[in-house]
Amino acid sequence: MKTVKIGIVGFGTVGAGAAATLLANHDVIAKRTGVNVELVRIADLDITTDRGVTVPADMLTTNADDVIREADIVVELVGGTTFAKTLILKALNAGKSVVTANKALLAKYGEELFAAAAANGVDLYYEASVGGGIPVIKALQEGLVANRIQRIYGILNGTCNYILTRMEREGADFADVLADAQRLGYAEAEPSLDIDGFDTAHKASILASLAFGRWYGMDPVSVEGIRNISLTDLRYADELGYRIKLLGIIKAINGSVEIRVHPTLVPKNALLANISDVFNGVMVEGDMVGQTLFYGRGAGRNATASAVVADITDVAVNIANGCPRRVTFRENAQITAVTAPGDVQSRYYIRLQVKDTPGVMAAVTNVLAGENISISSLIQPETTGNDVVPLVILTHSAGEAQLRAAIKNIEALPAVCEQARIFRIEDL
Amino acid sequence: MKTVKIGIVGFGTVGAGAAATLLANHDVIAKRTGVNVELVRIADLDITTDRGVTVPADMLTTNADDVIREADIVVELVGGTTFAKTLILKALNAGKSVVTANKALLAKYGEELFAAAAANGVDLYYEASVGGGIPVIKALQEGLVANRIQRIYGILNGTCNYILTRMEREGADFADVLADAQRLGYAEAEPSLDIDGFDTAHKASILASLAFGRWYGMDPVSVEGIRNISLTDLRYADELGYRIKLLGIIKAINGSVEIRVHPTLVPKNALLANISDVFNGVMVEGDMVGQTLFYGRGAGRNATASAVVADITDVAVNIANGCPRRVTFRENAQITAVTAPGDVQSRYYIRLQVKDTPGVMAAVTNVLAGENISISSLIQPETTGNDVVPLVILTHSAGEAQLRAAIKNIEALPAVCEQARIFRIEDL
Numbered sequence: 001m002k003t004v005k006i007g008i009v010g011f012g013t014v015g016a017g018a019a020a021t022l023l024a025n026h027d028v029i030a031k032r033t034g035v036n037v038e039l040v041r042i043a044d045l046d047i048t049t050d051r052g053v054t055v056p057a058d059m060l061t062t063n064a065d066d067v068i069r070e071a072d073i074v075v076e077l078v079g080g081t082t083f084a085k086t087l088i089l090k091a092l093n094a095g096k097s098v099v100t101a102n103k104a105l106l107a108k109y110g111e112e113l114f115a116a117a118a119a120n121g122v123d124l125y126y127e128a129s130v131g132g133g134i135p136v137i138k139a140l141q142e143g144l145v146a147n148r149i150q151r152i153y154g155i156l157n158g159t160c161n162y163i164l165t166r167m168e169r170e171g172a173d174f175a176d177v178l179a180d181a182q183r184l185g186y187a188e189a190e191p192s193l194d195i196d197g198f199d200t201a202h203k204a205s206i207l208a209s210l211a212f213g214r215w216y217g218m219d220p221v222s223v224e225g226i227r228n229i230s231l232t233d234l235r236y237a238d239e240l241g242y243r244i245k246l247l248g249i250i251k252a253i254n255g256s257v258e259i260r261v262h263p264t265l266v267p268k269n270a271l272l273a274n275i276s277d278v279f280n281g282v283m284v285e286g287d288m289v290g291q292t293l294f295y296g297r298g299a300g301r302n303a304t305a306s307a308v309v310a311d312i313t314d315v316a317v318n319i320a321n322g323c324p325r326r327v328t329f330r331e332n333a334q335i336t337a338v339t340a341p342g343d344v345q346s347r348y349y350i351r352l353q354v355k356d357t358p359g360v361m362a363a364v365t366n367v368l369a370g371e372n373i374s375i376s377s378l379i380q381p382e383t384t385g386n387d388v389v390p391l392v393i394l395t396h397s398a399g400e401a402q403l404r405a406a407i408k409n410i411e412a413l414p415a416v417c418e419q420a421r422i423f424r425i426e427d428l
Numbered sequence: 429m430k431t432v433k434i435g436i437v438g439f440g441t442v443g444a445g446a447a448a449t450l451l452a453n454h455d456v457i458a459k460r461t462g463v464n465v466e467l468v469r470i471a472d473l474d475i476t477t478d479r480g481v482t483v484p485a486d487m488l489t490t491n492a493d494d495v496i497r498e499a500d501i502v503v504e505l506v507g508g509t510t511f512a513k514t515l516i517l518k519a520l521n522a523g524k525s526v527v528t529a530n531k532a533l534l535a536k537y538g539e540e541l542f543a544a545a546a547a548n549g550v551d552l553y554y555e556a557s558v559g560g561g562i563p564v565i566k567a568l569q570e571g572l573v574a575n576r577i578q579r580i581y582g583i584l585n586g587t588c589n590y591i592l593t594r595m596e597r598e599g600a601d602f603a604d605v606l607a608d609a610q611r612l613g614y615a616e617a618e619p620s621l622d623i624d625g626f627d628t629a630h631k632a633s634i635l636a637s638l639a640f641g642r643w644y645g646m647d648p649v650s651v652e653g654i655r656n657i658s659l660t661d662l663r664y665a666d667e668l669g670y671r672i673k674l675l676g677i678i679k680a681i682n683g684s685v686e687i688r689v690h691p692t693l694v695p696k697n698a699l700l701a702n703i704s705d706v707f708n709g710v711m712v713e714g715d716m717v718g719q720t721l722f723y724g725r726g727a728g729r730n731a732t733a734s735a736v737v738a739d740i741t742d743v744a745v746n747i748a749n750g751c752p753r754r755v756t757f758r759e760n761a762q763i764t765a766v767t768a769p770g771d772v773q774s775r776y777y778i779r780l781q782v783k784d785t786p787g788v789m790a791a792v793t794n795v796l797a798g799e800n801i802s803i804s805s806l807i808q809p810e811t812t813g814n815d816v817v818p819l820v821i822l823t824h825s826a827g828e829a830q831l832r833a834a835i836k837n838i839e840a841l842p843a844v845c846e847q848a849r850i851f852r853i854e855d856l
Contacts, residue, residue, distance in 0.1 A: 021574050021716050031641060031760035032573055127571070133717035135571025143555070143563025145460055146449050146737035213459060271723060274702050288449050289561035289734035292724035295699060296717060306717035309574035323751035332459035 003036040004316035007071025009064045009087055010078035011044035014101060014128070016051035017305030018075060022312070023053070029313055035320040037313055043067045068094050073315050075308060076100040085109055092116040092124065097324065099311040101128035101304060107202035111215035114329050123324050125311035130156065130203040133303030134296040135310060136282045140210045142327060147286025148334075149211035152250040153266075153428060156203040158278035158298040159187045159194040160226050160246040165276045168234050168243065174227065186278060196225035197246065197261040204248030207282070208259045211250060213332040216259060220338040224262040233351060233421055236392045237265050240349075240377065243273040244423065256337040258344050265349050265425040271295075272428060283428065291428075342401035347376070347425035350393045352410065353418040356386065360415040364391065367413070371406040373398040388417050394425065431464040432744035435499025437492045437515060438506035439472035442529060442556070444479035445733030446503060450740070451481070457741055463748040465741055471495045496522050501743050503736060504528040513537055520544040520552065525752065527739040529556035529732060535630035539643035542757050551752050553739035558584065558631040561731030562724040563738060564710045568638050570755060575714025576762075577639035580678040581694075581856060584631040586706035586726040587615045587622040588654050588674040593704045596662050596671065602655065614706060624653035625674065625689040632676030635710070636687045639678060641760035644687060648766040652690040661779060661849055664820045665693050668777075668805065671701040672851065684765040686772050693777050693853040699723075700856060711856065719856075770829035775804070775853035778821045780838065781846040784814065788843040792819065795841070799834040801826040816845050822853065 022039040047060040074091040117124035127137045166177045181187035201223045242265035266273045275281040280298030297303035374396040450467045475488040502519040545552035555565045609615035629651045670693035694701045703709040708726030725731035802824040
């Protein structure tokens with residue numbers, strides 16, 4: 001049995017999980033693949049903290065170069081986009097294959113990193129970068145290889161999904177649930193990366209790149225997080241048959257790609273609407289396969305380790321069989337055009353607070369009609385004794401530019417009291 | 429760019445879909461893989477019927493040997509277990525790799541077929557045999573390779589799921605929905621393979637083999653279909669918070685494997701319970717990844733073609749990179765023991781029709797207590813003017829043997845009027 005040597009850089013939560021998995025399940029991996037996937041070295045600046053996994057003391061080093069020198073596969077689990085980038089390039093240029101879970105790095109520097117892997121004839125694998133333990137990169141790259149990808153909808157951030165699930169289930173406010181999630185360790189002390197949608201955006205960019213063969217980077221990705229979702233909107237959505245989820249949305253329409261991240265109303269009976277708590281789910285639609293969905297834990301030590309070790313094994317099998325770069329991201333630009341934000345078409349949920357006076361409804365609906373925006377349903381709940389009442393409008397598909405123009409005019413109406421709350425709707 | 433030649437045997441629905449996909453999406457497959465996957469020959473006894481896909485006349489042949497001679501990869505899509513088996517063995521022995529969608533054949537003769545593939549140093553791929561277009565074989569074999577598999581629950585037969593969905597949604601009887609499904613082409617004129625659970629059983633056996641590294645064949649698989657599911661039971665299940673789905677269930681418990689197929693009560697809020705119509709879904713639980721779920725179309729020309737062409741591409745990439753048998757089923761028997769049916773533990777739903785007389789409840793519950801079967805809930809709906817009333821009992825986990833013994837004694841009670849209706853419950 002051939003041996004392939006594995007070195008990990010970054011002995012934090014995921015690094016420790018990957019090491020533990022390589023050790024605990026070494027036997028089944030060898031039986032299934034015919035390859036001895038052997039952990040030989042782990043580097044971290046801190047090699048004294050107990051990580052909950054027992055490794056021989058001489059396996060640990062504070063010098064990442066030891067890992068690059070001794071391992072056939074270098075596993076980058078330090079995160080961030082500075083040292084991690086240098087490390088990966090150094091490993092690739094030393095002729096070593098690399099496995100990483102670093103979505104921010106790939107989303108930003110994918111093109112450069114994959115060019116370096118190609119130039120050196122080695123592999124760069126990244127299953128854990130999207131969807132945690134869910135093998136969705138492999139599904140997109142191999143399992144659905146026969147398809148032209150049409151749409152991808154992903155619940156890609158466990159923290160956001162956890163917060164939205166609890167808000168809906170408990171009728172609790174965003175701020176309270178966020179604070180509790182922070183206390184429980186489901187949200188970071190500095191939660192912006194998650195709740196403002198950037199983490200989802202990194203992942204959506206990677207999925208779009210895989211689907212359409214070009215590294216889009218972050219520029220074309222429009223991003224809106226979950227801070228502005230109120231209980232009021234969750235309740236109206238519910239009444240109208242929807243849940244609100246933070247989705248990464250990728251669509252190919254008329255030879256142009258749109259990549260966006262925003263809170264989205266999805267029909268309650270759709271599988272995506274039923275993905276709760278910290279779980280992730282990715283719906284991929286291809287021209288042949290139709291709709292598929294991949295579900296699992298999007299984060300956490302062991303689930304992420306499952307994906308990292310799957311990558312390690314895949315690359316090890318390539319090395320053992322002398323076929324590096326058997327499957328890799330190939331720059332082939334099936335679709336290069338990117339849709340400008342103003343040209344994106346969507347259905348909308350609009351909630352207004354309006355004065356309860358005659359003519360308001362006519363004024364609002366006239367503005368929408370003037371922008372050619374058609375109303376699919378409308379609720380004005382019966383209220384008593386209030387001067388200001390809510391008005392909730394669902395539209396048919398309309399252009400973002402038209403919608404923005406209409407909202408500007410609606411907000412200028414004397415009877416409209418607050419900024420409109422606007423969410424997009426996807427009927428999946 | 430290297431060229432790999434593809435030949436298809438069986439130009440029926442799936443064969444035509446695979447041919448159409450290879451032709452329509454040839455360009456994206458080449459861009460993604462760097463390999464020219466070229467359809468060169470199609471064999472069928474009938475080469476005159478219009479299959480809805482345009483191929484050059486000289487690509488067609490009535491002689492499967494032409495395909496074996498000319499192709500690098502032979503795609504078996506004739507079905508059945510006689511000619512298909514001979515054909516596959518002939519192709520493997522001629523040094524050709526094979527792609528098949530034939531679940532019955534693999535479930536029965538997997539061991540022999542994979543031995544032949546190994547002896548000849550070629551690939552035998554079968555993604556389309558389970559879950560149609562869902563890349564679940566790849567997920568189990570590669571994406572989750574780092575895990576010890578603990579449980580698999582699969583909705584694996586679209587016909588059964590369609591019938592159950594319509595029964596539940598419309599309050600319609602099994603026989604009526606089956607007749608309508610036959611009229612619409614969702615069920616065969618001879619529906620037994622689907623509705624009696626055998627198709628699901630073939631797929632469950634394949635999944636178990638993949639998960640645990642041994643060809644179990646069909647002998648250890650206990651099978652019960654959906655003929656005996658009544659509207660009454662769907663309604664009580666609903667009242668108790670469950671839906672009834674036909675599941676293939678695979679569990680590894682204490683170093684022993686159980687493989688069974690039967691109608692199962694699953695909690696309504698579980699994702700599996702929300703997989704409707706002809707769709708399939710497979711929940712795989714691994715020790716590291718936790719619960720994952722894979723969802724999509726389990727049948728149909730294009731969805732199945734998506735999986736067949738993914739396999740073709742995978743094998744073609746192996747051939748182009750000189751690494752046949754890079755990933756394959758390896759007989760490694762992680763778990764050889766099989767649990768005897770009587771030893772399987774499960775929760776149960778029991779519906780009795782009992783005479784509305786004093787002491788019935790005591791008599792029934794005494795029998796259960798005597799077999800150490802604990803009741804988790806019980807409904808005796810209020811009825812008026814009926815001599816015979818329903819009694820629905822949900823149990824905690826109990827052994828199959830104990831349950832059978834208890835039911836025998838319960839059915840012998842003078843107050844019990846009909847055969848008990850029994851379904852298993854899985855809380856997922």
